[in-house]
Amino acid sequence: MIDFDLDPALELLRETARRFGAxxxxxxxxxxxAARAVGAPNLAxxxxxxxxxxxxxxxxxxxxxGALGRAVVLEELAAADPGAxxxxxxxxxxxxxxxxxxxxxxxxxxxxxxIGRPGARAWLAWNGDGRVTLRGGRADGRLPxxxxxxxxxxxxxDRDAAAVVEADGLPLAPLRGAGLRAAGASEVVLAGAPVRAxxxxxxxxxxxxxxxxxxxxxxxxxxxxxxxxLSRAYALQRVAFGRPIAHHQALAFLIADMASAVDGARxxxxxxxxxxxxxxxxxxxxxxxxxxxxxxxLFVTPNALQILGGHGFVQDYPIxxxxxxxxxxxxxxxxxxxxxxxxxxxxVASDAPLALxxxxxx
Amino acid sequence: xxxxxxxxxxxxxxxIRALGAARIRPVGLEADRAGAPLPPDHPFFAELVRxxxxxxxxxxxxxxxxxxxxxxxxRRERSExxxxxxxxxxxxxxxxxxxxxxxxYWDRGVAVAFPxxxxxxxxxxxxxxxxxxxxxxxxxxxxxxxxxxxxxxxEPGAGSDVAAIRTACRRDGADWVLDGDKSFAANASxxxxxxxxxxxxxxxxxxxxxxxxxxxxxxxxGDFRIERKMGLEAxxxxxxxxxxxxxxxxxxxxxxxxxxxxxxxxxxxQSFNATRPMIGAMAVGIGRAALDETLAFARSxxxxxxxxxxxxxxxxxxxxxxxRLLCWRAAWLADQQRPNVLEASMxxxxxxxxxxxxxxxxxxxxxxxxxxxxxxxxxxxxxxxAMDIVEGTxxxxxxxxxxxxxxxxxD
Ligand SMILES: Cc1cc2nc3c(=O)[nH]c(=O)nc-3n(C[C@H](O)[C@H](O)[C@H](O)COP(=O)(O)OP(=O)(O)OC[C@H]3O[C@@H](n4cnc5c(N)ncnc54)[C@H](O)[C@@H]3O)c2cc1C
Numbered sequence: 001m002i003d004f005d006l007d008p009a010l011e012l013l014r015e016t017a018r019r020f021g022a023x024x025x026x027x028x029x030x031x032x033x034a035a036r037a038v039g040a041p042n043l044a045x046x047x048x049x050x051x052x053x054x055x056x057x058x059x060x061x062x063x064x065x066g067a068l069g070r071a072v073v074l075e076e077l078a079a080a081d082p083g084a085x086x087x088x089x090x091x092x093x094x095x096x097x098x099x100x101x102x103x104x105x106x107x108x109x110x111x112x113x114x115i116g117r118p119g120a121r122a123w124l125a126w127n128g129d130g131r132v133t134l135r136g137g138r139a140d141g142r143l144p145x146x147x148x149x150x151x152x153x154x155x156x157x158d159r160d161a162a163a164v165v166e167a168d169g170l171p172l173a174p175l176r177g178a179g180l181r182a183a184g185a186s187e188v189v190l191a192g193a194p195v196r197a198x199x200x201x202x203x204x205x206x207x208x209x210x211x212x213x214x215x216x217x218x219x220x221x222x223x224x225x226x227x228x229x230l231s232r233a234y235a236l237q238r239v240a241f242g243r244p245i246a247h248h249q250a251l252a253f254l255i256a257d258m259a260s261a262v263d264g265a266r267x268x269x270x271x272x273x274x275x276x277x278x279x280x281x282x283x284x285x286x287x288x289x290x291x292x293x294x295x296x297x298l299f300v301t302p303n304a305l306q307i308l309g310g311h312g313f314v315q316d317y318p319i320x321x322x323x324x325x326x327x328x329x330x331x332x333x334x335x336x337x338x339x340x341x342x343x344x345x346x347x348v349a350s351d352a353p354l355a356l357x358x359x360x361x362x
Numbered sequence: 363x364x365x366x367x368x369x370x371x372x373x374x375x376x377x378i379r380a381l382g383a384a385r386i387r388p389v390g391l392e393a394d395r396a397g398a399p400l401p402p403d404h405p406f407f408a409e410l411v412r413x414x415x416x417x418x419x420x421x422x423x424x425x426x427x428x429x430x431x432x433x434x435x436x437r438r439e440r441s442e443x444x445x446x447x448x449x450x451x452x453x454x455x456x457x458x459x460x461x462x463x464x465x466x467y468w469d470r471g472v473a474v475a476f477p478x479x480x481x482x483x484x485x486x487x488x489x490x491x492x493x494x495x496x497x498x499x500x501x502x503x504x505x506x507x508x509x510x511x512x513x514x515x516x517e518p519g520a521g522s523d524v525a526a527i528r529t530a531c532r533r534d535g536a537d538w539v540l541d542g543d544k545s546f547a548a549n550a551s552x553x554x555x556x557x558x559x560x561x562x563x564x565x566x567x568x569x570x571x572x573x574x575x576x577x578x579x580x581x582x583x584g585d586f587r588i589e590r591k592m593g594l595e596a597x598x599x600x601x602x603x604x605x606x607x608x609x610x611x612x613x614x615x616x617x618x619x620x621x622x623x624x625x626x627x628x629x630x631x632q633s634f635n636a637t638r639p640m641i642g643a644m645a646v647g648i649g650r651a652a653l654d655e656t657l658a659f660a661r662s663x664x665x666x667x668x669x670x671x672x673x674x675x676x677x678x679x680x681x682x683x684x685x686r687l688l689c690w691r692a693a694w695l696a697d698q699q700r701p702n703v704l705e706a707s708m709x710x711x712x713x714x715x716x717x718x719x720x721x722x723x724x725x726x727x728x729x730x731x732x733x734x735x736x737x738x739x740x741x742x743x744x745x746x747x748a749m750d751i752v753e754g755t756x757x758x759x760x761x762x763x764x765x766x767x768x769x770x771x772x773d
Contacts, residue, residue: 002456003364004691010363068363236768247771252764253757259767260708263691264684271687274365288680344672347679348657 006072010065013054014072020049021080029081029318032182036149036174038087043119051077052089053115059104060091060111067211067273071218075266078222079229082325083182085219086147087121090114093333094122094155096211097162100204102197110164110197114152121184122153124212126334132156132190134198139165139190145175147332149184157212160205164197165190179325207276210286212333214272217286219329220293221266224300227322228258231304234317238308245307254303261296268292284346287339294330294339301326365687371457375464382468385409390469393596394741399588400475400596402552407477407508416477416509418502419454420487420495455636455693459643463686466647470745471596473644474548478502481548482511482557484636485573489616498555498575512553514544518601522758524559525567529604531560531574537608538574540582545601551586554578557615558604573615582607593744637753638706639692642713645749646686649717652742653678656724659739665727674723681716688712704766711759714750721746 006014024042025032032038038046046052055070056062063069077085086092091111098106114120125132125143132141139156151167170188177185232255235246245251268289275282301323305312312319330336367375389406393399400406410416465473479486479502486498502509520526529542540560550556555577563570576583585603611618657666657675665671688709695702724739725732732740750756764770 001364001368002366002453002690002694004694006363232767244768246764246768249761249764249770252768252770253760255767256708256711256760256763259704259763260688260712263705263708264688264712267687267691268680268684270363271365271683274363278366288676288683291676292680292684340673340676341669343680344669344676347676348661348666348672 006068010069010072013065013069014076016049017051017073017076018079020046020051021077025077025080025084026318029084029182029321030315032081032084032087033321034181036181036184037119038084038182040118042084043088046088047090047116047118052091056091056095057099057104057107060095060107060115067214067276068270071214071269071273074215074218075222075225075269078219079226080222081182082219082223082322082329083147083180085222086180086183090117090120090122090152092122093124093212093215094153096215097124097155097157097205097208098164100208100211101162101199101201106164106197106199110153110155117152119150120152121148121150122155123148123151124155124157124208124333125188126209126332127156127158128209128334128338130158134163134195137195138192139163139195140192141190143188143190145177145331146172146186146188147177147180147183147328148172149174149186151186151188154188157205157208160202161198161200162205162208163195163199166194166196177328179321179328206283209333210272210283211276213290213339214269214276214286216329216332217265217269217272217289217293220290220297220326221262221269223322223326223329224258224265224293224297225262227297227301227304227319227326228255228262230317230319231255231258231307231312234311235307251307254307258300258303261300265289265293265296284343284350287343287346290330290339291336291343294326294336297326297330365690367460371460374461378461378464378468381413382464386465386468386472390472390596391738391741393471393475394593397590397595399598400472402508402510407475410477411505411508416502416505418479418483418499420483420499420503422496422500422503453694453697455639455696456690459639459689459693462640463643463647463650463689466644467651468647469596470644470648470749471594474594475597477505477508477510479511480553481513481637482553482555482575485513485557485615486511486575489573491617493612494575494615501554510549510553512547512550512556512600514547514550514556514602515559516544516546518543518545522755525571526564527559527561527571528564529558529560530564531562531572533562533611534608536611538572538611538614540574540576540604540607540609543601543603546589546599547602548597548599550600550602551588551598556583556602560604574609575613575615576604576607576609577613580607580609592747593741594748636696636706638710638759639689639696639702641749641753642685642689642692642709645713645717645746646682646689648742648746648749649678649682649685649713649720652717652721652724652739652746653682655737655739655742656720656727659724659731660727671727678716678720678723682713682720685709685713685716704763707754707759707762707766710754711756711763714746714756717746717749 051073053062054065054073058064074085098111123146132139151170154165154167156163172186172188175185175187235251236244238245272282272285272289275285305319305323308319515524517527531538531540555575558574558576560572561570562572582605587601589599660666660671692702692705692709695705721743725743728739
């Protein structure tokens with residue numbers, strides 16, 4: 001039967017993540033931004049609750065709640081603090097490449113040691129444009145921006161393959177970062193860094209990229225939702241020309257359109273996640289969900305700022321931060337334009353572009 | 363969470379698809395070329411009735427077995443049909459939305475021209491007494507011939523602002539007398555009856571509204587004029603007048619007691635909550651048709667290698683898929699008997715724009731081939747615009763959403 005409700009386990013997870021975000025992350029959002037880190041008590045609490053672990057396989061001590069579970073957690077955390085959402089996940093998107101290309105042994109060898117290591121960070125860097133060359137077991141090149149101040153694991157992903165690069169001793173040059181500073185921000189220069197493992201597996205590489213894009217999409221939905229909610233509440237308080245600004249139709253309609261933007265993007269994310277969890281071919285759906293989430297987040301966040309007027313432009317409210325972070329998130333893993341291209345190719349390759357058949361287990 | 367369609371529903375879709383390709387789309391093009399609605403005696407309508415279509419959703423009476431079959435043969439048939447519609451009884455709105463999208467994919471105008479009680483059915487279901495349901499929907503349970511019902515709210519002077527209708531009703535002995543002008547009513551001139559909204563006192567606004575079932579041939583009902591439209595030619599949108607039109611009290615929907623207060627208006631508005639996701643889904647269907655045709659055209663003209671073309675097709679697909687999910691969600695909520703005012707309006711606000719964009723893109727890629735005026739995409743481009751107008755314009759959906767979201771006052 002068709003069902004738009006989350007299963008009870010996921011609903012509980014969502015509630016937990018939402019409460020954690022509202023009570024522990026949002027109040028310290030600016031503090032974390034300035035400190036370029038989430039405080040140790042919150043890191044420990046998130047690990048204790050198992051937020052990042054929700055979607056990990058059981059072999060890593062995860063709850064195996066799948067792509068949908070992961071999307072739900074990421075949206076909730078990003079709705080509180082998108083940078084913290086990255087900082088709280090020790091494996092980050094690297095887990096997708098390890099699982100899809102290297103399987104269980106790769107997870108055990110490369111991901112296992114990070115679990116339980118306080119503040120550990122892993123990153124999946126997109127190398128589809130060949131910015132890093134891999135030759136003779138060494139990696140050379142430059143990653144202009146990695147949202148981390150430390151790296152315990154670095155995985156490079158391109159169209160066909162993934163490589164684990166020795167992270168120990170990698171020089172990280174701190175950057176200001178356009179956003180997501182709670183996760184840190186660094187330039188990483190690879191000068192002959194040893195490659196510890198390498199897998200060629202085009203199908204796995206596509207799926208890893210799809211999952212990484214879906215992570216970004218869920219995060220973007222979270223930011224957009226937070227901005228829509230905050231600006232709606234503000235518009236009910238702020239009075240101009242004798243009534244709450246929300247009751248001027250120009251803003252009332254904008255607020256309505258922002259709500260549609262968030263819900264539509266979320267439904268595409270959940271639809272793509274269900275397809276992944278049902279082992280369907282979901283590359284196009286994940287890419288499209290990322291593009292839609294990015295497009296809608298870039299509609300919602302600047303308009304939310306606009307609703308706050310000058311107060312949106314200053315840092316007393318988090319809106320300006322969210323606008324920067326929506327933009328920053330959509331630059332990762334090859335960016336929106338590449339995703340659009342992949343979604344377009346997937347569309348024209350299929351005979352039934354909008355086939356009615358749904359998805360997910362019967 | 364599950365967004366997979368059940369096999370039984372997929373089978374019904376496959377049947378619509380077959381009928382759509384063989385009959386619905388061709389008769390839609392026929393009407394478009396003729397620039398006139400399909401006449402009531404068009405053989406297609408009789409064919410639909412023979413296929414068991416054009417019926418009411420009303421099950422008849424309290425006991426679903428009241429018209430129970432007696433022969434083994436009939437019982438077997440019935441249990442097969444029950445099996446097929448099992449899901450539907452649990453989720454009538456969702457099923458309706460999925461089927462409506464597919465019908466509109468083949469031709470939205472023809473879908474509205476289908477025999478059946480049409481938009482007149484929801485207010486009768488919502489407000490009618492058991493006797494009224496029996497009288498007006500009963501003949502649609504197993505119709506002997508194509509029959510239509512109709513719904514007339516809109517007037518030349520009042521569309522979005524439904525509270526401003528001026529068609530007057532006044533009690534006169536055992537009857538009511540109606541006077542006024544109605545416009546845009548689908549299938550009105552061929553209908554067995556029209557659900558007409560009137561006011562007994564314009565000063566009362568919505569509280570003054572009453573809904574009547576006006577039967578064909580009632581003296582004073584007349585001046586039917588079929589509008590010439592930009593698209594959706596297959597069905598008639600008809601204006602008519604009521605001049606001293608005398609209607610028996612038994613035709614006042616819900617009877618005297620249900621109609622006091624705002625029940626009349628509420629009944630009409632409730633039916634819109636149910637049909638909005640459906641209109642959204644129909645828009646998705648038109649948009650999907652445009653996208654498929656555009657893809658086929660682009661493929662046959664070697665345009666799919668152009669990333670600009672792919673990008674824009676991809677955008678259209680994505681917007682339509684999001685719109686579809688919004689429609690599905692709104693309908694599913696209705697089936698769960700959960701509030702869906704915000705979600706229904708959202709679906710209705712979003713889908714027509716996505717669909718218009720798909721059709722407009724198709725025209726652009728067609729270029730001068732589209733300018734000729736004889737391509738299916740050109741017809742879809744004309745058809746689709748109405749979806750942002752009927753049953754509450756895009757602006758009205760946003761007003762309704764804003765009432766939910768920020769308590770926008772009704773001034
Ligand atoms: C093909 C077709 C079929 C139809 N079928 C039927 C039918 O079967 N039965 C029936 O009763 N009616 C039917 N209608 C009528 C339809 O419901 C009305 O056209 C619709 O409700 C809009 O009303 P209007 O045309 O009078 O426009 P108006 O209400 O005059 O609106 C004009 C413009 O003003 C905008 N507007 C109005 N109020 C506001 C506001 N508060 N805030 C912002 N903007 C506003 C509208 O969005 C619109 O853009 C049909 C119409 C069409 C085109």
